[in-house]
Each structure stands twice: as C-alpha cells, then as structure tokens.
Amino acid sequence: MSALVLEKTSRWFGNVVAVNDVSMTIGPGVTGLLGPNGAGKTTLLAMMSGFLPPSSGTVRLDGEPVWRNTGIYQRIGLVPEREISFGYLTGRQFVQANAELQKLPDPRGATDKVLETVEMTEPAGRRISTYSKGMRQRIKLAAALVHDPQVLLLDEPFNGVDPRQRAHLMRLLRRMGEDGRIVLFSSHILEEVEQVARHIEVLVAGRHAASGDYTAIRRLMTDRPVHYRLESSDNRRLAGLLMTRESVTGVQVTPVGALEVQVSDLGAFAAGLPAWTRAEGITIRELIPTDESLESVFAYLVAS
Numbered sequence: 001m002s003a004l005v006l007e008k009t010s011r012w013f014g015n016v017v018a019v020n021d022v023s024m025t026i027g028p029g030v031t032g033l034l035g036p037n038g039a040g041k042t043t044l045l046a047m048m049s050g051f052l053p054p055s056s057g058t059v060r061l062d063g064e065p066v067w068r069n070t071g072i073y074q075r076i077g078l079v080p081e082r083e084i085s086f087g088y089l090t091g092r093q094f095v096q097a098n099a100e101l102q103k104l105p106d107p108r109g110a111t112d113k114v115l116e117t118v119e120m121t122e123p124a125g126r127r128i129s130t131y132s133k134g135m136r137q138r139i140k141l142a143a144a145l146v147h148d149p150q151v152l153l154l155d156e157p158f159n160g161v162d163p164r165q166r167a168h169l170m171r172l173l174r175r176m177g178e179d180g181r182i183v184l185f186s187s188h189i190l191e192e193v194e195q196v197a198r199h200i201e202v203l204v205a206g207r208h209a210a211s212g213d214y215t216a217i218r219r220l221m222t223d224r225p226v227h228y229r230l231e232s233s234d235n236r237r238l239a240g241l242l243m244t245r246e247s248v249t250g251v252q253v254t255p256v257g258a259l260e261v262q263v264s265d266l267g268a269f270a271a272g273l274p275a276w277t278r279a280e281g282i283t284i285r286e287l288i289p290t291d292e293s294l295e296s297v298f299a300y301l302v303a304s
C-alpha cells in the first residue's frame, strides 16, 4: 500500500521551531491535518511536497525521500493556500502551463480532462481574476491534478469558500480518495475535517498531538472538563441542584451572581440539564462555554 511517511521530521527557521519531531504515516484515502493557526501545517505540507527540506528527520513516499527527487515530484500535487498570482491568465492557460511544466506528452488533452474532473470546462476560457473564490480553488486543484499524481496535498482548501462550492470541493476530494490517492488537506476547523476525512492528524505548536478517526478526536475534545457561565431564573437554587450531579465537578457563584460550572462529562450534562431545571421550575437564560475556543481545546489535547 502506498504511503507518505514522516520520521522524526523537524523544521526550524532561525529560532522558530515550526515542526517539531513529527512522525506520521499517511495512506490512501482522505486525511485531515487539523491544527490552529501557526501550528506548522503549511510548513509540514511544504516538506511533504518537496518544496522545503526538513532540518532533521525524513519525508518519504513509498520509501523514497521526497526532497530533491524529481521522479517523486511527478507523483505529488500541491494546492497552496496563497492565491494564484497570474490572474490575467485564463483558467485553461494556467492549467496547461502546469501540464507543460510537468512535460506531459499531451498537455492540451490532459488539461481538457482535468478541467472536466473539477467541472471547470465552461469557465476555463475566462480570466482567473473574474472567478469566485470557489472557482479559483477548483482551478488550483486542476493545476495540481493535471499530471494525475498519486498524492494530493491541499493547504486550507475550504478557507473563504461559500457553502455550495465547499460541498462541491468536498465531493471532489472524497472522489480522489476513493480512487486510491493519498489526499491530505489542512484545516483549523474540526467540523470541516470530519465531513471529508476518515482519518485525522492533529498538529499543535509544531507537535503531532493526536491521531485517529473523527469520533476518536471528537471524544478527546469532549471528554475533558469544560467551563460554562450560566444565567437562570434562580441561580442560587440551580447551584445547589448542580452540585448533586455526577457530571458537574465544580459550581461557583460569581460576585455579580452568575454561575460558573465545571463539567467533566459534557454528554451527560447536556442531556440532563433541561430535565433537571424543568423539574424544579427553573428557566435557563444563558449558557456560555468560557473555554470553548479551539486554542484551549488544542492546548488540552497537547497536555494530555
């Protein structure tokens, strides 16, 4: 089985360690590379696609090093996050230029075929500067796919793309994965990743923090203490009630009278709260997670 393998791979820029001792194996199908901004996703993808040498460790495709290996470059396609700087070209000209750079025997034929795959045949005669964000992503995808690579790497492909176009892109990626390609895309949004990827690799502060299918990753994110601020019709009585619940590990009344609740089992708390309060005639007015930001979730993943 084909595999992209990283072994103790690190990359630093001066004093900044962007990727820190990462070992992972990416096989065929769609994998999501999940991590907050600055986690090192772009750097990792650059090393995987052969644009950047690791400072230490290795990146290999089917046993062969990726860096400075022209034979391997023909088997990898990268969709970078940055916009195409040749907006004056038509989509077709841009894709065909890539086909020619790859020295394909029939650049025109390969261009026609890939434009059809990404459903861009009709707008391909227009300048890229007139495209929507979703169309620009699809034309970048066509350029990365024109040489029919075995590995497809995409950096934040859904960023700024509207929901309809996003669904379309997701369908395309799933199809590429089903065809047996290694498809790896980066994202900072778990929900986005879980819609497409069967497998998820989590990167935080340059380190490989977790790995698994989305249920495993979601469990890691939900089976952790969560803090909520609660406002209700009777906060003091609610505080007494919550203290007796197994899923609640702490309750505090703030100086302004709001409740701060620490929950250890989010599932049980969410399922029970409506019934507990209804039985006591208490109305919940506000329930706000105070540490639900992605950064805190990732910090938790790394610490555990």
Ligand SMILES: Nc1ncnc2c1ncn2[C@@H]1O[C@H](COP(=O)(O)OP(=O)(O)OP(=O)(O)O)[C@@H](O)[C@H]1O
Residues within 6 Å of the ligand: 013, 016, 017, 018, 035, 036, 037, 038, 039, 040, 041, 042, 043, 044
């Ligand atoms: N060429 C460079 N020179 C110096 N530092 C860099 C360089 N490239 C990346 N870094 C640093 O390495 C770290 C990881 O950056 P990287 O762009 O790989 O993360 P990312 O997960 O892709 O984040 P984002 O989604 O914000 O692009 C950051 O601290 C960044 O500032």
